[in-house]
Amino acid sequence: MSIQSYLSVLADNDLFGSLATLCFLAGCSGLFSRIRNTRTHRALTFVSLMAVPALHAVGTFFLNQAPA
Structure with a gap:
């Protein structure tokens, strides 16, 4: 499995929704x-x-790769 396919599967598994939930819980519990x-x-x-x-670093790395 290549890193591109791994990241596409990861993004399809609601990565950003989970991250938003994690950040929301951290923020609310910080009160x-x-x-x-x-x-x-x-x-x-x-x-x-x-x-x-x-996530920004990984995205920047892959955007700066030469096209295959």
Whole structure:
């Protein structure tokens, strides 16, 4: 399986909807100080914040490839 087919399957599996849900949960749970100070919330926030730049980096890499 090539990376292009893997990414197309991943995008079809509602990747962005799942990411939006993850970010929404991280944002809503951040409203409560008891939850906000846990390691789980910090990991959830880190993952949700770093997912967007990671997707951008992968997309930029593949857009800069020479056509086959």
